[in-house]
Amino acid sequence: MQDLINNTPTRIPRPEHNFSRQNMSQAALHVLYQLHKAGYQAFLVGGGVRDVLLGRAPKDFDVVTNALPEQVKGLFRNCRLIGRRFVLAHVRLNKEIVEVATFRAHHNKGGGGVMEEGRIVRDNVYGSSVLEDVWRRDLTINALYYDISDFSLLDYANGIADLYAGIIRLIGEPKLRYQEDPVRMLRTVRFAAKLGFTIAPQTAEPIPDLCGLLANIPPARLFEEVLKLFLSGHAVQSFMQLRHYHLFKQLFPYTDACLDEPIALALIERVVHDTDERIGNNKPVTSGFLLAALLWPPLSRLLPDKPVKNFNQQEVLLEAAQHILLKQQEHVAIPRRIAVLMQEIWLLQLRLTRQRRGKKKNFSLLKHPRFRAGYDFLILRANAGEDQVINEVDWWTSFLNSNESSCEDLLSQRSVLNKKRKHQRKYKKVKTEEELGN
Ligand code: ATP
Ligand code: MG
Numbered sequence: 235m236q237d238l239i240n241n242t243p244t245r246i247p248r249p250e251h252n253f254s255r256q257n258m259s260q261a262a263l264h265v266l267y268q269l270h271k272a273g274y275q276a277f278l279v280g281g282g283v284r285d286v287l288l289g290r291a292p293k294d295f296d297v298v299t300n301a302l303p304e305q306v307k308g309l310f311r312n313c314r315l316i317g318r319r320f321v322l323a324h325v326r327l328n329k330e331i332v333e334v335a336t337f338r339a340h341h342n343k344g345g346g347g348v349m350e351e352g353r354i355v356r357d358n359v360y361g362s363s364v365l366e367d368v369w370r371r372d373l374t375i376n377a378l379y380y381d382i383s384d385f386s387l388l389d390y391a392n393g394i395a396d397l398y399a400g401i402i403r404l405i406g407e408p409k410l411r412y413q414e415d416p417v418r419m420l421r422t423v424r425f426a427a428k429l430g431f432t433i434a435p436q437t438a439e440p441i442p443d444l445c446g447l448l449a450n451i452p453p454a455r456l457f458e459e460v461l462k463l464f465l466s467g468h469a470v471q472s473f474m475q476l477r478h479y480h481l482f483k484q485l486f487p488y489t490d491a492c493l494d495e496p497i498a499l500a501l502i503e504r505v506v507h508d509t510d511e512r513i514g515n516n517k518p519v520t521s522g523f524l525l526a527a528l529l530w531p532p533l534s535r536l537l538p539d540k541p542v543k544n545f546n547q548q549e550v551l552l553e554a555a556q557h558i559l560l561k562q563q564e565h566v567a568i569p570r571r572i573a574v575l576m577q578e579i580w581l582l583q584l585r586l587t588r589q590r591r592g593k594k595k596n597f598s599l600l601k602h603p604r605f606r607a608g609y610d611f612l613i614l615r616a617n618a619g620e621d622q623v624i625n626e627v628d629w630w631t632s633f634l635n636s637n638e639s640s641c642e643d644l645l646s647q648r649s650v651l652n653k654k655r656k657h658q659r660k661y662k663k664v665k666t667e668e669e670l671g672n
Contacts, residue, residue: 582608
């Protein structure tokens with residue numbers, strides 16, 4: 235077994251590294267000091283250390299200690315113990331939450347973890363030292379510990395060398411580490427995408443063979459990972475890497491099956507690009523919009539190609555939407571409120587393109603709480619190459635920018651257009667699965 239962990243860490247004293255307390259949140263610093271003052275060991279670990287060393291702003295600060303969760307709770311007024319897989323202490327200071335974890339033992343040391351087919355399902359046995367804790371870290375660059383007792387950095391797994399060489403490397407034997415927790419495959423890809431690092435060949439190699447193990451992970455946990463992959467400013471890279479390692483198919487199988495269609499692929503490439511751009515410009519992004527786009531290609535496949543008598547278009551769309559959402563939930567659980575937003579965006583596609591509208595209806599659509607999302611979605615479709623919606627995008631764009639007289643002109647154009655379409659209004663029921671070849 236390839237063992238990357240050194241029993242004696244490289245200790246980098248404060249003068250030899252550039253990790254400064256000034257780059258740390260006041261809340262995290264306070265937690266570290268309080269633990270130390272109470273006689274416990276306390277370290278900052280994970281993204282907080284990694285990102286500061288790279289000159290980036292960390293997303294959050296994670297603390298590890300030899301204090302047990304109850305002991306941590308005893309030290310802080312605003313502390314809550316939480317835990318699904320592990321018991322963790324959340325210390326709230328001002329508006330910030332600092333996550334404090336107790337060292338954990340390696341799952342097969344001292345009868346530690348509960349395993350199922352090589353997967354760790356519980357590992358709540360506490361370890362006594364930071365050396366044991368290294369085993370529960372995924373990547374070498376995520377296993378750097380900042381020691382509050384002397385401000386030094388502890389490196390057990392050559393993380394510093396990998397950090398400065400830009401390498402994503404799993405600690406230990408990659409196949410076993412992925413089997414213990416298949417989400418590590420997504421984390422490997424996520425950090426490569428986020429940092430622009432190269433995945434070490436041994437770390438990359440098992441992923442395409444093992445990606446099916448993600449089927450054993452609760453869909454709710456995968457939803458959290460999907461948000462981190464796609465809503466952190468590196469969605470373009472995440473999408474490329476996920477596809478490259480066959481992981482995208484595990485998360486969104488119905489979308490993946492559509493990616494041989496150029497328009498479907500262009501739509502996803504656009505939405506991930508636009509999401510990154512908005513985050514880069516500090517504009518808000520919503521998971522509902524992104525997911526509505528991710529599932530639009532398989533949803534469109536369910537819709538009939540030609541209008542058919544006696545079926546209401548809206549009902550057909552809703553039926554198809556509910557079908558695709560239900561199927562998708564088996565892989566990635568989408569919370570209800572987000573699914574509702576997705577359906578609203580999809581339904582607006584009909585209202586923005588097909589409905590016959592008088593003046594009043596056009597104006598009332600502008601007041602729809604999701605109008606902007608629906609309109610942006612229509613633009614996205616046009617940009618991806620859905621030529622049939624280009625005229626509608628132009629019309630709505632002119633309408634939104636119109637003054638009183640040009641607005642009247644646009645409305646009269648619309649009523650001519652709608653008369654032409656009147657006969658097309660009835661749509662066939664949703665396609666059956668056999669028709670789709672699924
Ligand atoms: P970021 O917060 O920027 O997403 P991070 O590295 O801090 O990155 P977290 O999810 O906050 O990631 O986790 C904190 C640390 O816990 C990680 O750096 C890693 O050491 C460890 N960790 C988290 N999840 C896993 C996992 N599934 N397997 C092994 N170690 C993990
Ligand atoms: Mg973190």
